[in-house]
Amino acid sequence: MIEARNLVKSFEQTRALDGLTLTVPDGAVYGLVGPNGAGKSTLIRHLTGIYRQDEGELLINGEPVYENPAVKKTIAGIPDEIPYWSQATVDDMMRFYASVYPGFDRPYYENLGKALELDGKRMMRKLSKGQQKMAAFRFALAQRPDILVLDEPLDGLDPVNRRTVWGLILGDVAERGTSVLVSSHNLRELEDVCDHVGIMNRGKMLLERSLSELQENMVKIQLVLPDGAELPESLNVLHEGQTGRVRQLILRGRAEELSAEIAACEPLFMDMLPLTLEEIFIYELGGMEHEIKSLVL
Amino acid sequence: MIQISYRDPRPIYEQVKDGFRTLILTGVLHPDEKMPSVRELATQLAINPNTIQRAYRELEQEGYICSVPGKGSFVADAGDTAALRKKELLMRLSEICAELRSLGVEESTMLEYIRGGKQHD
Structure with missing residues (x-):
């Protein structure tokens, strides 16, 4: 479990984190979404123990991270720029990680090499950006971490490799209950892999939710009511539109209960449609600035 | 075995659930046959294991599959x-x-x- 409470971090005049709060439950795949400059990478550098906060508290399984090797050995991180020594091969870097992380799993590292089609004898600097990312995934997964922190992990990966890498990560989540925190500026990229989403802007957390909870608490209904009939007042309508005689409503509540309530008005036609994650967030973020919506969605 | 489409407006857990329900009802999956493990499916489809667990849980509630602790999930009896x-x-x-x-x-x-x-x- 990762918990951040009222984290503040300033760099000269800029407040990169401004009272940020975050909770990542064990075994969750948590998507951290926000526009450029929202503070995602700054937060991630706190989670991996690189930065120390000015104020607030950051706990991983109840313990602070900064300069705490006992906690840090359970965390594997992939930064946006992959670090390596200029003369190092992929296997040289592996030996470095294996010397630092006590839980490093050499046989698993070899298997990952096959799955990712990556030759350990190649020089890191001669690999493409995407191949360096793949190498970094190999180092990180072979550490057998409890917590995996990924900063913009999909940059530079082609669709086939994205899928392979996500397959390996999610298999690990299913098998070992790894918690994953992954940042992106694009919600759509994370839709199929995450079960929790946090939306950040200007150093603050705007919204933190579990996806199943979101999906179960909002419904889109198309209906035609008989002339003169009115919908019950009790409905919590988030949005309403009309095309010809068909009314479209976005309602907060559970599908079964709402359909029973509306069926009482004897509609001539009624259809319930699932909402996409994108639609859910548009209505959840309702009152928020347009700029955030357009960047995040 | 089943396909996930990102153009499909249904949530992913529903796609998984409907996919397996069809496979079971049409007899592609036989009674007592073992369902793929959550880990296998998560790796293969690159989707969240909690999503798969949720689909399996609902399939079990609806009587399509039954889970045996420590062994996995199996397609329910033909009857x-x-x-x-x-x-x-x-x-x-x-x-x-x-x-x-x-x-x-x-x-x-x-x-x-x-x-x-x-x-x-």
Whole structure:
């Protein structure tokens, strides 16, 4: 479990984190979404123990991270720029990680090499950006971490490799209950892999939710009511539109209960449609600035 | 085995659930056959394991599969799935009958069709 409470971090005049709060439950795949400059990478550098906060508290399984090797050995991180020594091969870097992380799993590292089609004898600097990312995934997964922190992990990966890498990560989540925190500026990229989403802007957390909870608490209904009939007042309508005689409503509540309530008005036609994650967030973020919506969605 | 489409507006857990329900009802998956493990599916489809667990949980509640602790999930007994299939088809029949009734078709006419004697005019 990762918990951040009222984290503040300033760099000269800029407040990169401004009272940020975050909770990542064990075994969750948590998507951290926000526009450029929202503070995602700054937060991630706190989670991996690189930065120390000015104020607030950051706990991983109840313990602070900064300069705490006992906690840090359970965390594997992939930064946006992959670090390596200029003369190092992929296997040289592996030996470095294996010397630092006590839980490093050499046989698993070899298997990952096959799955990712990556030759350990190649020089890191001669690999493409995407191949360096793949190498970094190999180092990180072979550490057998409890917590995996990924900063913009999909940059530079082609669709086939994205899928392979996500397959390996999610298999690990299913098998070992790894918690994953992954940042992106694009919600759509994370839709199929995450079960929790946090939306950040200007150093603050705007919204933190579990996806199943979101999906179960909002419904889109198309209906035609008989002339003169009115919908019950009790409905919590988030949005309403009309095309010809068909009314479209976005309602907060559970599908079964709402359909029973509306069926009482004897509609001539009624259809319930699932909402996409994108639609859910548009209505959840309702009152928020347009700029955030357009960047995040 | 099943496909996830990102263009499909249904949530992913529903796609997984509907996909397996179809495979079971059409007999592609046999009774007592082992379902893929959550880990296998998560790796293969690159989707969140909690999503798969949720789909499996609902399939179990609806009687399509049963889980054996420590061994995984299995397709439910043939009698059970046949009963579910019957229930599903009857539901569809009652929807069709309701629509025919609203169009003013007499029940006697419907019955003729149900008995199978009547062909299209």
